[in-house]
Amino acid sequence: MHTLNTDLNTDNVIVLDPEGNLSLSLVKDAYEKFGIQVQHRSKASMKHNKYIINIPLKDNQLHPGSKQFERLKWCLENTLTQTFKLKAYFNIVTGQSVDIEWPSQVKKVTKIDIEPQFETLTDIHIPSFESINHSLNGQPAEDWDRHVMNALEWIGLAYIRSNRIKAKTTKAVDPFISVYKAPAPYLDSQTGTLIKWKGLLPTPFIHNVMTMIRKLMVPDIINHWTSLTVYGYRDSPYTWKGKEHYAYLNSENDYTFLMMPEHQTAYTLQFYGSHHSNV
Template sequence: MSSRTILKCETSSLLHPNNRLRAHLEQLPFNYKATVLLPDCDHAPSELDATLRSFQSFYLIQELPLYELLEECLRRGNVCGLSYKTRIDEDNCAFLKANGQLCLSLDKDSYEVLGIQGKACRPKCSRYVVNVDLSDSNMAPGSPGYRRLLSGLTSRLLLRMDFLLAPTSGDTDGLQPLLWRYKWSRHTPEVSGRLVSHPVPPACDLRSHDPFDLLEWLGAVQADPDLSFPLPSACPRPSSNSSQSSFLLAARGLLLPENIMTLIQQLGHFLEGAHSPGWAAITVHGFLDSLHVHERHFYTLILFPDRTYSLHLAKPAS
């Protein structure tokens, strides 16, 4: 684990009515990979595999003008997405959350041309972030705020980007006008699984181990199916009666927080089974070159059969 990583840890229970798990998941709104580690397991449980394969489809729309996305979002709602293959440190980027929060990252020239109030990413930085709450009454169609934003995006700064978009309700009606006018392709998350040939530590060790060492160990397990390199000495040690195999299930694509929450809940049901392992881990990674990478990079949740969990939230240090 890099010394320039900030790690926040929280323990709670899925059964606790005031747990903040969903709120934490929503801080990383767009994810490209979710990996489930199932210790002492040699196959993919059918219910977890089915859950991953039930994640909603998403769409890649090419050269989409940002103003058209805003118009369709305000008219129909239930659409979220982010610009695709844009570099956060060089290109103009955008994302639109399901709650109507629009965020733009712009170079200095584009920011000045757009004419909408924002702020510098960091002191003495030449990049600016513009946040717009499209659900606010001041941004209703026809309002002064909306007209100013629309004018900026149509007459002063015509931003066109490739977008990954997903209908949050599963209903594609909100995307149909865009699909009729622009080149697009439909995708489903790619699901894969493989064995990991190495024993794993017991649950009691995971509850007490140093979080940085634990995440380093989990990263090593997920990175190499054969673990042909030695684990760091500080990492958790396997129990003597642990089996020699575990199973990794992974989904890659545009994964939304509600997908991850469904997976966590299904994993909780699985761990209650008579022959389930003593714990399981889910690691979720956000898109690296997108705006929210500065908010959170990835998180790992370790879940136990009694529905208690430890959540490790990591982000690069500023």
């Protein structure tokens, strides 16, 4: 569950993760009224005047009737009275569709189906990414990092259907604006398929997409390479490994899988913000 249209640096943000951890990222005024104290504040939280309250809802001591439960319930009902717009998903192991029973306080509920959007990209320079491949038992080439960044840049441009990767453009791009050139060598094919899903996607859903991609590689339906990129919410209080998140400093919390069936190799590429390691 994740609040929508809330800015991490200036608004109250609420997140409930799949492990049952409730995170309340509150601005100073809301925190002082809330009634539950932050156990620990990082230097970055102090600098940005943020207060992040973490509540493990699966804790054995947090049950109806317990002091902790009743305190949390009272605070949510009496001090955090702001109305939020949220997205949520419910996942069960049976795979059957189940309607969620929402509390009476919820004003409006809209069910959103996760549907793919297909698009064919034509007349584009598709790199082979041969310069990235290397033996996992050895060291990569000295300029390997540069080739990886070039690959990520091309994949990002493909996702936004940029004219920069077009093999033929009807209008020349002003060199002052862009001198971009797709990394060579190119594949013979100039046609690719772009598939998108939008929304708050469950982790098992992403895992299933990865499984389907791997199955398509076995019969050579995908015979050169494919990538799967997941863009995380920019306004989540936490990102990689429980690191606190600050939208104007280190809002990147994305990752890409680049799979190359010809070489039976795959690479996982994570995006970190410039201040991530220091938070």
